[in-house]
Amino acid sequence: MTPYPKQILTVDELLKTYADAGMEISDCTVARDILLEIGYYRLRGYSFHLYNHDTKQYKPGTSLEYILSLYRFDSELRNLIFSMTGEIEVTLRTRFCDVLLQSGDPLIYLDAAACILLYIHNPEKETGHSKIGYVDLMDSYHCSPTKYVCP
Numbered sequence: 834m835t836p837y838p839k840q841i842l843t844v845d846e847l848l849k850t851y852a853d854a855g856m857e858i859s860d861c862t863v864a865r866d867i868l869l870e871i872g873y874y875r876l877r878g879y880s881f882h883l884y885n886h887d888t889k890q891y892k893p894g895t896s897l898e899y900i901l902s903l904y905r906f907d908s909e910l911r912n913l914i915f916s917m918t919g920e921i922e923v924t925l926r927t928r929f930c931d932v933l934l935q936s937g938d939p940l941i942y943l944d945a946a947a948c949i950l951l952y953i954h955n956p957e958k959e960t961g962h963s964k965i966g967y968v969d970l971m972d973s974y975h976c977s978p979t980k981y982v983c984p
Contacts, residue, residue: 847873854889856880857896864897871904879903 842850848864858864868876876897883895933941 844868844873851897854884855891855893855895856900857894857898859896859898867897867901871901876900876904879907 844865847868848858848861851864852858880891880895880900883892883900884890885892
């Protein structure tokens with residue numbers, strides 16, 4: 834087995850690397866808790882733009898609190914986006930299932946030859962209402978619209 838080439842550092846040693854590189858740390862106890870909760874390497878990604886690789890120093894005024902605020906902002910934004918994309922995913926899966934089941938065959942999804950083309954268009958043209966969209970069922974063998982299935 835090949836030995837690991839880098840030295841494994843404790844949380845206190847990792848905090849020292851931040852401080853030695855010029856990062857301001859106002860409360861070492863809180864900073865230690867932050868590294869134990871989030872991790873040095875995860876937080877480090879939020880500080881790359883403030884780090885000069887030539888001098889191995891952070892830009893003056895860089896603080897752990899600022900890096901933590903970037904991390905928290907990113908976390909909140911990610912959670913917001915994931916919650917929205919989760920709702921979209923459920924809606925699309927439901928629409929696809931409804932369209933597939935219009936064939937009358939509950940096992941149609943197992944038939945690779947029945948590749949149903951779905952076309953989602955803008956219902957505002959016809960109704961003036963903003964909805965997720967109607968779905969046209971396209972005959973996979975003839976590629977021609979057959980009917981509206983989700984009014």
